Amino acid sequence: MSLQTVRNVVLLFSNPSWSDGHSVPSTILRNITALSSKIAYSEDLLGNITTLSTTSVSTANGVVQGLLYVPDLSDDDPCNDLAATYIPQNVTRQVNLPTTNYNLIALAPWINATCTRSFLASARADPLRAMLVYRPDSDTSQPPDVDDEAWDLGDAGAWKTTNRYPVYAIPGASGNEMMRQLSLYSGDLSEVPFSDQIMSTYSPNPADYVRVWTELTVITVSKTLPLWAFILIILGVIVAVIGGTSLLMHFVQGRRRAALRRRVMRGEVNLEGLGIKRLIVPMKHIKAFPLFTYNYDPPVPSPTTGKFPQKKGRRSSEASWTPVSLRNDTRNEKIDSAMDYQPACLICLEDFESKKTIIRELPCGHIYHPECIDEFLSQLSSLCPSCKASMLPPGYCPKITNSMVRREFGTRRLRSRGAVIHVDVERGRRRLSSWSSNMKKHIWHVSSPKPDEGLDLQAVSLPEQPRAGRLSTVGTTRDRMQDLIVPVDETNSDDGRPPWKRTALKVFPGFR
Numbered sequence: 001m002s003l004q005t006v007r008n009v010v011l012l013f014s015n016p017s018w019s020d021g022h023s024v025p026s027t028i029l030r031n032i033t034a035l036s037s038k039i040a041y042s043e044d045l046l047g048n049i050t051t052l053s054t055t056s057v058s059t060a061n062g063v064v065q066g067l068l069y070v071p072d073l074s075d076d077d078p079c080n081d082l083a084a085t086y087i088p089q090n091v092t093r094q095v096n097l098p099t100t101n102y103n104l105i106a107l108a109p110w111i112n113a114t115c116t117r118s119f120l121a122s123a124r125a126d127p128l129r130a131m132l133v134y135r136p137d138s139d140t141s142q143p144p145d146v147d148d149e150a151w152d153l154g155d156a157g158a159w160k161t162t163n164r165y166p167v168y169a170i171p172g173a174s175g176n177e178m179m180r181q182l183s184l185y186s187g188d189l190s191e192v193p194f195s196d197q198i199m200s201t202y203s204p205n206p207a208d209y210v211r212v213w214t215e216l217t218v219i220t221v222s223k224t225l226p227l228w229a230f231i232l233i234i235l236g237v238i239v240a241v242i243g244g245t246s247l248l249m250h251f252v253q254g255r256r257r258a259a260l261r262r263r264v265m266r267g268e269v270n271l272e273g274l275g276i277k278r279l280i281v282p283m284k285h286i287k288a289f290p291l292f293t294y295n296y297d298p299p300v301p302s303p304t305t306g307k308f309p310q311k312k313g314r315r316s317s318e319a320s321w322t323p324v325s326l327r328n329d330t331r332n333e334k335i336d337s338a339m340d341y342q343p344a345c346l347i348c349l350e351d352f353e354s355k356k357t358i359i360r361e362l363p364c365g366h367i368y369h370p371e372c373i374d375e376f377l378s379q380l381s382s383l384c385p386s387c388k389a390s391m392l393p394p395g396y397c398p399k400i401t402n403s404m405v406r407r408e409f410g411t412r413r414l415r416s417r418g419a420v421i422h423v424d425v426e427r428g429r430r431r432l433s434s435w436s437s438n439m440k441k442h443i444w445h446v447s448s449p450k451p452d453e454g455l456d457l458q459a460v461s462l463p464e465q466p467r468a469g470r471l472s473t474v475g476t477t478r479d480r481m482q483d484l485i486v487p488v489d490e491t492n493s494d495d496g497r498p499p500w501k502r503t504a505l506k507v508f509p510g511f512r
């Protein structure tokens with residue numbers, strides 16, 4: 001708490017003695033300076049003050065105030081003679097003040113270390129709120145800085161804490177003037193400056209006091225922070241709130257991404273099937289799907305009866321078409337529907353030729369030309385063109401983004417409300433079953449104990465020219481591929497948003 005201003009005014013006090021020594025209410029005092037500055041001393045010192053010690057500053061409203069006086073030195077103190085040069089004989093001492101218990105502000109010249117120690121010690125016994133010191137020989141308007149050796153009392157600054165009151169240094173000229181005024185306002189009412197006017201204006205009792213009253217305005221750095229500090233604090237709070245919220249949302253979003261990743265890897269979520277993300281299958285994985293030679297034996301009418309043989313179940317009893325090792329019990333029900341007759345490649349629409357065409361069978365049981373399905377899966381889609389089952393390797397998961405989490409959540413919410421979202425998957429299945437219904441009497445038949453035989457799997461691609469003798473062309477095949485992929489709406493992804501929204505989503509990834 002440093003001292004900012006010193007304000008001296010003159011107060012008129014009632015003398016307790018005229019009420020037989022009983023204490024007089026303080027309301028009887030009057031601020032003569034405030035009422036008429038022409039008939040009383042007043043002085044404002046707005047700066048050029050050095051705060052030497054802030055020990056035990058006691059203030060509720062930033063003002064330390066009291067009657068100004070000069071502490072008494074003991075009679076045998078050699079400093080009395082030295083100080084007489086600077087302190088007028090009739091200066092206000094404690095004995096000249098009202099006997100009631102007012103707070104005091106001491107004023108003392110800083111002559112040398114010895115005398116200052118004497119003044120400080122004397123003031124310790126008084127009801128002191130603060131002490132003002134000044135270097136009487138100095139004509140400068142600015143007292144030395146707090147670290148200046150002028151304030152050294154030879155105890156390494158210990159005096160600043162051993163005296164339980166704050167000490168402030170004022171310019172020498174101001175100190176000298178205040179000392180002179182203190183000598184004018186120490187006597188009876190008839191002796192103070194402008195006593196006649198005061199008497200006629202206020203009609204006080206002649207025994208009343210007129211004394212100098214000092215108000216010190218101190219500021220507490222912690223209480224009055226500069227504006228930039230407030231702005232910094234507010235900015236800091238805002239940054240902390242934004243940062244904390246962002247961190248929390250990133251954490252939550254990270255957990256959502258991890259949860260979606262786990263569900264994708266377990267096969268519970270088909271990101272492409274939901275129209276969330278276009279995916280492709282690694283060629284290495286596609287090549288692991290088995291190749292067969294298409295083998296179809298049309299049923300022959302019995303030479304004796306002229307009838308077709310009786311079928312057991314849906315398949316011809318004489319067909320020995322399935323490599324058993326590839327048909328195990330872990331297959332799901334989709335296999336059964338896929339076992340239906342598939343006479344042509346769904347992608348290029350060309351018929352398979354029995355014992356001639358090499359076909360690739362997907363895990364769902366659907367068969368295609370290798371060159372058709374390999375290009376389709378490796379470049380366009382990860383889904384079987386027929387049943388839309390995912391052909392991605394088990395445990396495979398693309399990089400999950402917040403946008404995917406958002407859209408998967410939205411899709412799940414729609415599904416929970418009963419909306420149909422597997423339209424494309426269903427469409428594929430319907431297409432397949434309509435085919436099979438046309439050819440109920442037929443079965444298809446594959447056999448290939450040596451998968452991938454006779455096929456250059458490293459360079460599987462559609463020929464650039466239409467195959468001779470066939471109706472379809474590469475162009476139309478590729479058009480059909482485009483028709484067979486599930487539409488993916490990536491307009492709702494983060495890439496399609498305006499930059500400001502993308503930035504906001506990066507900071508607050510949970511917002512939609």
Ligand SMILES: [Zn+2]
Nearest residue numbers: 345348369372
């Ligand atoms: Zn094909």
Ligand SMILES: [Zn+2]
Nearest residue numbers: 364366384387
């Ligand atoms: Zn399929």
